[in-house]
Amino acid sequence: MGKNNSSTKETAPDDDSKDEPLFPNFNNFFTEVTLISKFTVNIFKNIFRPPYEFNELLKQCYNVGCRSLPLVGITGFIMGLVLTIQSRPTLEAFGAESWLPAMVAVSIIREIGPVITALICSGKVGSGIGAELASMRVTEQIDAMEVSGINPFKYIVVTRVIATTLMLPVLVVFSDVISLAGSFAAVNIKGDVTFYLFFAQVIESLDFADVFPAFIKTFFFGFAIGMIGCFKGYNSNKGTEGVGIAANSAVVLSSLLIFIIDMIAVQFTSLFQ
């Protein structure tokens, strides 16, 4: 049958198989990797194929971006504040207190900002996407789209993955700025540094090699969050129990992927430094 490959549910490994593999966990791991790879290929196949779902994409960008702003903002502010307060005694001990803005800025922009924001979005957005798609699967909404002649993979999955890929860098930039504001507040708890002086030191301490790779990797973080959330939700089974499993495993797997991507990005960046 001319089955819609892009919308076909990727089947999970067969639990009831009579031929029990020697290392079932290894087997399941490679099956999962294969299914995720196929899912990713399907996403790229469908991105460039019309019709384009601009309205749904905008809606998802709003859901992912705007609705995450308060959480990302609050955690970003606390992150900058705490990092500054915790670092101050050590720098004071070396008589390098004046380096505080520079040290905090490099830490936040290069590493902590992108990773912490991505992890927060993995928890908020990734689990949300996983649960939403799994519940759509359970209540046959995805099947209903398919039988009305609409490609549910393109409408549901592709739009969400693009939205997370585009919105995460925006959220990270927002989080970085708020974190630096938090750091500025922390510096002024014990000291008296002007806004101009603080940010002059921050900008002076950063160069292109700090900002650009950190920004680029956030696109990959966003893609991982959206793709894993959609994969787990779209291929959910086991009824309502599957909704919880999808949400949970989306967070766990996307968080793991974020660290793996970060490790690769750091290795890759270090080649050019």
Place this chain on the structure above:
Amino acid sequence: MKIIPINSESSSEPENSSQGKEPALEIIDLKKSFKNNKVLNGINLTLQKGENLVVLGKSGTGKSVLIKCIVGLIEPDNGELKALGINILEQDEKGLNTLRKKIGFLFQSAALYDSMTVRENLAFPLRTNHTITDIEIEELVKDALENVGLLNAIDKMPTELSGGMRKRIGLARTLILKPEIMLYDEPTTGLDPITAKEISHLITDIRQKFNTASIIITHDIACAKIVADRIIVLKDGICSAEGTFEELQNSSDPDVRAYFE
């Protein structure tokens, strides 16, 4: 009801798709297994245009699998499936999607999109047809809702609707594409007897109004009595009995009679 062309792609379909003497649906030797469980074991079935066919059978006998095979949600292992003269199993993605627009499917849970209003739910299947203007879509949505008597629910969210209303809206969403074949998966399950009767009469009204051929899967004998022109009973993956309501009610087979007692 205002006539607006819905399936613009249908011009590329074979000319005999909705004309001539072909039955609306023809199923030959359909087989489907899940692991070692043979669910459909060679189903043969013909559905004539304008006919209401009720499928009875115990839970797990493959009634839902049968209609999911028809719309391509499940791929059969073997057999032939022809809808409106077109072999479903030979269609590519585009062909299958075009054919799906001519086959309406009412899910047991109605499967309304939670994140959309009733208006958006009904307009959703029309979105791929770029020849219809927004004004025409609005008219079609209102017409479809009038057909099921729920025009006042147009701006409600699915969570605000009762079970019966959800079924009606699901039916309206299916009818908006003016399908030539309707597949109902337990349309009255979970409804009170009065609402179930209303839905059953709605199914017969739809047949009279749009001359659709329908397969109705149900356990509700009262519903079957109202809607059925013909009934088949599924057992062990095949059609074990076939006839009108009265014929099967007086069947010599105690297993068949048990459904009517």
